[in-house]
Amino acid sequence: MAPKKLEITVVVNGQPTAVDAEESRPLESIVPIALEQTHNTGQPPSNWELRDSAGEVLDGDKEIHTFHFPPGVRLFLNLKAGVGG
Amino acid sequence: MEAQFTDPEVSKAKFESEISQYRELAADYCARGWFLTEASFPIATVLIALPQLNPPVLLTGVRFDYTNYDARPPSVQLVNPFTGEPYRHRELPTSLNRAVPVPGAAIPGAPPGIAIQMKTVQPLMQAHDPDEIPFLCIAGVREYHEHPGHSGDAWELHRACGAGRIVRLLDVIHKYGAAPIREFQVNLVPQVGLALNEAPE
Numbered sequence: 169m170a171p172k173k174l175e176i177t178v179v180v181n182g183q184p185t186a187v188d189a190e191e192s193r194p195l196e197s198i199v200p201i202a203l204e205q206t207h208n209t210g211q212p213p214s215n216w217e218l219r220d221s222a223g224e225v226l227d228g229d230k231e232i233h234t235f236h237f238p239p240g241v242r243l244f245l246n247l248k249a250g251v252g253g
Numbered sequence: 254m255e256a257q258f259t260d261p262e263v264s265k266a267k268f269e270s271e272i273s274q275y276r277e278l279a280a281d282y283c284a285r286g287w288f289l290t291e292a293s294f295p296i297a298t299v300l301i302a303l304p305q306l307n308p309p310v311l312l313t314g315v316r317f318d319y320t321n322y323d324a325r326p327p328s329v330q331l332v333n334p335f336t337g338e339p340y341r342h343r344e345l346p347t348s349l350n351r352a353v354p355v356p357g358a359a360i361p362g363a364p365p366g367i368a369i370q371m372k373t374v375q376p377l378m379q380a381h382d383p384d385e386i387p388f389l390c391i392a393g394v395r396e397y398h399e400h401p402g403h404s405g406d407a408w409e410l411h412r413a414c415g416a417g418r419i420v421r422l423l424d425v426i427h428k429y430g431a432a433p434i435r436e437f438q439v440n441l442v443p444q445v446g447l448a449l450n451e452a453p454e
Contacts, residue, residue, distance in 0.1 A: 179278060179281075179420075180415070181414075181415035181418040181420055181421040182271070182274045182275060182278070182415075182418050182419065182420030182421070183274055183415075184274075184277070184278070208413070208414045208415055209413050209414060210410070210411070210413040210414045211411075211414040217424075219424075221281050221284065222284070222285070223285050223427060223428075223432060242278075242281065244281075244420075244424070246420065246421050246424040246425075247393075247414055247415065247416055247421050249351065249377065249391045249425045249428070249429070250391055250392050
């Protein structure tokens, strides 16, 4: 049986891209795909932060189906602040 | 203001692409409390409000200067949302405080590996003097890369991952400045004195 998939629009630093995500995989699995599709190179996936439209940080370790995302969901992936000062 | 030395058409096209992508998702950003109020190359201004409060509060304006983008990163200033004047350090409505872990202290008598986990607060808005206009001290911001203390962290190391993009910078300001504010804080200071009747003749 083919894995169940969900199309998630990931807005990477303001640039949207559609990712076909397997619902049984952890949410963090969509991060490298979204980065590759938007040609955001140079920083590892761990330096990025995924949020929902309300701005709440999402737990990348949880499986995608546990979030109960509606069709057409839009998530926001932004580069973390890094070391300042 | 920095002089434009790269091809202005290139910088302008990149700026307009930033603004165009922002406007496509303006409704999402509006729900977070971000309002784009000015976008005329090279300047963009976004006001950040706190929709989680009742009544909502206008926290700050953010002024971006995309001169020479993206050969150079944008300049970022927190500004008074009503006048557009940059805040001096002592006037800042938020210092964008960030919790940073510090090395744990060992507990006497505790098994090896057990330590107290501590955090310190590091403001991302930095200045050397309370009357200076502070800068946002993160990679992707012009003032950060111009600072002699960051000469080893060149803009070119961050440009390819969109560190200077407007949504990314707003997200950082939102995370450390707007999102942590959950309620109003009211300080009432009772004063106790002696209530005197009319002075006797």
